[in-house]
Amino acid sequence: MVGRKSLSGDYCPSARSLDVIGDWWSLLIVRDAFDGMTRFGEFQKSLGIAKNILAQRLRTLVERGILAPVPAANGGAHQEYHLTEMGRDLFPVMVALRQWGERYLFEPGEPHSKLVDRDTGRPIRLDVRTDDGSAVTADRALILKVPVADED
Amino acid sequence: MVGRKSLSGDYCPSARSLDVIGDWWSLLIVRDAFDGMTRFGEFQKSLGIAKNILAQRLRTLVERGILAPVPAANGGAHQEYHLTEMGRDLFPVMVALRQWGERYLFEPGEPHSKLVDRDTGRPIRLDVRTDDGSAVTADRALILKVPVADED
DNA sequence: ATCAAATGGTTTCATTATAAAACCGAATCA
DNA sequence: TGATTCGGTTTTATAATGAAACCATTTGAT
Numbered sequence: 001m002v003g004r005k006s007l008s009g010d011y012c013p014s015a016r017s018l019d020v021i022g023d024w025w026s027l028l029i030v031r032d033a034f035d036g037m038t039r040f041g042e043f044q045k046s047l048g049i050a051k052n053i054l055a056q057r058l059r060t061l062v063e064r065g066i067l068a069p070v071p072a073a074n075g076g077a078h079q080e081y082h083l084t085e086m087g088r089d090l091f092p093v094m095v096a097l098r099q100w101g102e103r104y105l106f107e108p109g110e111p112h113s114k115l116v117d118r119d120t121g122r123p124i125r126l127d128v129r130t131d132d133g134s135a136v137t138a139d140r141a142l143i144l145k146v147p148v149a150d151e152d
Numbered sequence: 153m154v155g156r157k158s159l160s161g162d163y164c165p166s167a168r169s170l171d172v173i174g175d176w177w178s179l180l181i182v183r184d185a186f187d188g189m190t191r192f193g194e195f196q197k198s199l200g201i202a203k204n205i206l207a208q209r210l211r212t213l214v215e216r217g218i219l220a221p222v223p224a225a226n227g228g229a230h231q232e233y234h235l236t237e238m239g240r241d242l243f244p245v246m247v248a249l250r251q252w253g254e255r256y257l258f259e260p261g262e263p264h265s266k267l268v269d270r271d272t273g274r275p276i277r278l279d280v281r282t283d284d285g286s287a288v289t290a291d292r293a294l295i296l297k298v299p300v301a302d303e304d
Numbered sequence: 305a306t307c308a309a310a311t312g313g314t315t316t317c318a319t320t321a322t323a324a325a326a327c328c329g330a331a332t333c334a
Numbered sequence: 335t336g337a338t339t340c341g342g343t344t345t346t347a348t349a350a351t352g353a354a355a356c357c358a359t360t361t362g363a364t
Binding site for chain 1: 241
């Protein structure tokens with residue numbers, strides 16, 4: 001959408017992800033959706049986004065399978081926007097962004113919203129690990145590029 | 153930068169994060185930095201970004217403490233851009249984006265780059281958990297809003 | 305039933321950001 | 335010493351965004 005250069009052909013999954021949700025508004029809309037918002041007006045009020053832009057973003061989020069338009073909730077005639085499974089699976093992305101923001105973008109002692117387990121109340125975090133469970137930092141990671149056939 | 157409305161006052165850490173790195177190019181530059189790139193020309197070639205835009209983005213990433221300009225590497229007079237600790241701590245965000253992209257943005261069997269532990273070769277993943285180690289899905293999460301003092 | 309207001313957009317237009325290209329000084333390279 | 339690359343900046347064209355006006359359909363109140 002905003003991207004001039006489409007990264008959809010890139011072999012780096014991060015790049016493809018950013019191609020789909022890397023624009024300014026999409027992840028904010030998704031965040032609000034995780035927060036329970038479903039309606040046009042809710043998003044619009046929450047984000048202060050222009051209505052035409054919101055309409056466009058909702059459209060592309062639906063096109064891309066992250067949101068689904070569901071006919072009604074309470075019998076009303078309006079439409080709602082719900083996260084699909086694909087959309088819900090952005091949860092770790094949101095948590096990662098949250099965790100980074102908590103650490104670097106708040107003054108010590110400055111209040112911020114917190115993410116907890118609904119049942120136990122325990123704080124929710126995320127960690128990068130290998131499949132045997134050991135924690136991994138960035139410097140221990142290595143990206144294996146996909147072997148290039150014969151193009152330059 | 154791109155954001156008309158600054159989310160820097162928002163009490164949601166995700167929103168503040170997106171305010172800082174939520175624009176189209178910043179995370180792609182960070183991805184390349186994780187990939188070992190340090191020089192203007194490397195980023196420019198890799199991303200196909202216009203040079204003026206790249207210069208601007210590098211400037212704001214430095215301003216915001218995500219990249220640091222380091223004088224030289226091999227004695228040369230040129231400048232390099234290195235991830236700061238703050239920048240390296242975006243690693244989980246990159247992994248989360250990668251993981252989501254792998255699942256939803258590639259055809260079955262389509263090749264993509266892989267992230268592995270440099271030493272053991274084991275694949276790197278990330279999971280959302282509570283502090284007692286139990287995995288958490290989005291539907292089990294609850295956002296505790298910061299108590300509002302008296303403003304509307 | 306009726307009128308007013310809210311909802312969920314679309315359209316139009318002004319403003320802003322982006323991209324492309326030209327340009328430029330300093331450093332490398334031959 | 336001359337040509338080329340590097341790391342940008344400036345200028346200009348184009349594309350995206352934001353604000354406001356507008357509109358059809360619902361919803362709510364009388």
